Amino acid sequence: MTLTLQDIAWHRSVGQLIETLDQPHFWLRLVRLLEHYVEFDSWVALLFSNGRPEVFAACPGEDGGPDPLFEDYLKGLYLLDPFYIASREAPATGLQQLAFVAPECFEQTDYYQHYFRLNVVADEIQYNVQLDAERTLCLSLGSRIRYSVTQLAMLDLVQPWVSALMRQRLHFETITAQAVPAPKWQDRLEQAVERLETPLTARELEVGRMMLSGCSSKEIARKLAISSETVRVHRKHIYSKLNIKSQSELFALFLRGQG
Template sequence: MTLSFDDITWHRAVGQLIEALDKPNFWAQLVRLLDQYMPFDSWVALLFSSDQHPQVFAASPGVEGIPDALFEDYLRGVYLLDPFYIASREQSRSGLYRLWEVAPEHFEQTEYYQRYFRLNVVADEIQFNCQLEGDRTLCLSLGSKQRFSSEQIALLALIQPWVLALLRQRLPYETNETTAPASADWRVQLETSVQQLKGAQLTARELDVGRLMLSGCSSKEIARKLEISVETVKVHKKHMYSKLGIKSQSELFSIFLQAQNA
């Protein structure tokens, strides 16, 4: 078999990345290589786990080096509505995932999409997920101002084994340097904040229904995920709205944001 010039270039670049695994510029070198094959507009490397906030290892720089306020909101708690975070908790497997494969039915109608995703990521996102021990997922997300094409996704699927292997080998050089702040169970954290903000006490099930609503799940999807009936979902929603004194998901999202910043 004869190797093409592109094949040689790719394997040489992967070899250089292996050499850079313990170097500070590893992530920048990796995304520069990927960008040669499939252009994108933003990226972030982070670690998801069930009992901590996301741990960010590296990310594309903000405008003029200023931290992105929307991304700061994401790290404080908005990540709980991220379809990729939810999928990583529910599916727990390695692979390449596209936004429209993991997003709930009504994702584009959510306040999360309108207030965060559409402004921060813009149009489309794909994510390499490397599943680790301890219910952790090391992720490399690529965001774009336009939809990724089928050809681009196919190319990423082709190089996925190399990327996932590099992510796994990089992790030991990250965890020794950076620690993520411990976080209480999100239900306890949110319930405490809601009680302080609104004087309301929501049940664990009401919190589950509220979070899934905000993430874009229809009543049918919520019922399936929680293994309850659609009518029970509607009852929980009614009780939650009554306790909080609200009438819309927009108001619920505002309370959710306040709770994360409380």
């Protein structure tokens, strides 16, 4: 067997990482190792569950402190995150790409325009480790430019190593999110429109959530097993009941309900 210097460096670095599994700087060491092979601009290690995301480590904001946009994400915008939604609808271990989890109209959403393109900028991949039916450990890497086929292949090649390290690291993390259940996204809209004489139905709330996440009428129809015409009727009722005329106004109502 012939090993290259790059192979030897990788195995040496992984061995060193194993030695730091119980140390505070583990996540930073892991992303710095990945940076030797693939360039990215932001990162965060977090746990998705039925509660608020639990953040274990993240790159700091431009001033060295917490990123204000990421604080908004944790308050409730994560409920519109394609990766979060995928972790609830189809949980799985492996490397996920934005292109495969984002809805058809994702780039047209207010979430994309006012958060994603400002915070993540262009592209995102995520290492997922499915822990059980409700919890997914994630390492997300954001980039200002699209990941190339070669970069994605490299990230996928090292996925077994990264996932194994992430799973072992969890033993040394303090998890508190389970004790703080987060309101469902529908609850946030309900909080914003609770004084309406004609509140939205459960189905209308679900259609509204899918609209805000970037699903087209056809995608909503397919996921809910209804016709596209029925989706249009639900949208009309949502706008009429909330006295709004656009999806941007619906997004504004969602933001008002954030805790």
